[in-house]
Amino acid sequence: MIKNIRAGDLTFQGIIVLAGGFMLIFTAAAVGLVLIRGIPGLISSISSPEIQFSIALSLKTSAVSTLSCIIIAIPVAYGLSRYHFRGKTLTASILSIPVSLPPLVSGTALLLLFGTTTLGKELSQAGVEFVFTPLGIIAAQFFVNAPYMIKIMKSTLDAVDPRLEFVARTLGLNQFEAFWRVTLPMAKNGIIAGTVITFARGLGEFGAALMLAGATRMKTEILPLSIYLNISTGNLEMALAAASVLIIISVAALFIFEALGGSFYETSRNK
């Protein structure tokens, strides 16, 4: 009997090891291949104006869209976390629709909104042009990423005891001061983690940006669009260089997120 159980255990553990090993090799091989072939190309092509433009535009658009996400997501998440109101579930569901949409569909929706409606035309006349411009990239990144940021911020704020804010108010702080001096510091790790992940996701945003901002070389050419343009014109070296930059940034972001996520979990558990 004991022998059978042990044999069963071995099979069970064997499956786990095999599955884990398969995923590890598959991931490392695919990502590693890009890096091995892309990094030498990156070194030679880093001086090319196109890749420099692409990196700079990516960083700029993603920074601006991430900042916009933070500014909007914190109050929205606070409302969803702290207040009870009619239609709260419906509101939350509507807000998270972009999460489940394919980015191409999100891009199409934005293109319709900014390209064909009175709102879009008014904005365009006022000089705020989203269609086929870098501003469109920011709008696309914001539209796709804001719901994620709201989700992260909501779970962060859910973990902050609302009574701490109330105690701060009995100590003479108004609502805004109490939020600023108690809730925000308590949510610090969650905010940083959310910022990092949103920034990384912004850098990688492709579908929605392609639809709204188009893929114009040296105009709306962010890193993912650079890969797309260069692959389609057969310039594999440039495409792999851009891909390598994205991999490096994403892996770094993942490590920061995990580190903060881990410590965030620890503090909330030890509370």
Add this chain to the structure above:
Amino acid sequence: MLELRNISLSLGDFKLDKFSLTVKEGEYFVLLGPTGTGKTVTLELIAGLYQPEEGEVYFNGARIDNLPPEKRQIGFVYQDYALFPFLTVDENIKFPLTHRRIHPKEIRQKCLETMEMLGITHLLSRYPSALSGGEKQRTALARALVCSPRILLLDEPLSALDPSTRESLQEELKRIHCITGTTTIHISHDFKEALALADRIGVMHNGVLIQHGDPVEVFKCPASEFTASFLGSCNIFRGEADGSCVKLSEYIQVFTLDQKHGRVSISIRPEDIIISQDPVSASARNSFPGVVTSIINQGPLFKIEADCGIALTSLITGKAATEMELAIGSEVWMTFKTTAVNVI
């Protein structure tokens, strides 16, 4: 003086119903009641977390229920202390002062005075996670007291502590109240705590204040069966009163000083019942022979239950129990004075 007038508030399943309460200036008021009866909500309403649906709250004649919490100057200490975990003890206590325009020197001075009063100066640079329950409680008290609140609200400040810490903190609360003279409302479910600390007590049940007054008075003469049993009176009986005599059953009647008629309840505190092996002849008119049915050792006291036709419970010292060689089945006399009988 703090006055709650006809407050109504419903929160989910819970309801405060035409709740009224007056706490005098400088008074230590203990609000007693079982868990889930709305004591914490009452405090939170006084501090401004909730707005009453009906009724008003006044402080020294001025209406305060429409003021935001920060304008009320009411200190609040939660049962689990609610310290800011990302700040040290020192920073927690300075917290209410640092956003006001106060000179840093004065802040340090005030902070130090408060910490000295509570004996926590040595904890200065520690974080709340590194403090014991009693230390957290003192820090939370210091933080609430440092800005000299007009009222101090304490939400079960002693119930989460171990017995020895509880006792020393109870003394501390008394001492602090003597020094500061701050009007204090302390909620608790422990009547011993209330007796030790309160100038006046109130008993709350299902969102209603059912009795209030001098602690000894309320303790001796509970006005309802609920209050009697909540305050530890385990001898509660129903009967038919006829002047100074209450008939509990065909054979059992109890003499009282009261002159009520009709259906009544009576309560007798267990410590007012004397146990003896022989009948007591003195002035006590209520004396019943019975058989001991249970003996429970409660530490310093023994709880003895005897069947005398009615089940009477008495609290006696361990020494007395041993001297009488009490055991289950012992034949005893249970005796209490007419003055010990509270007629409800």
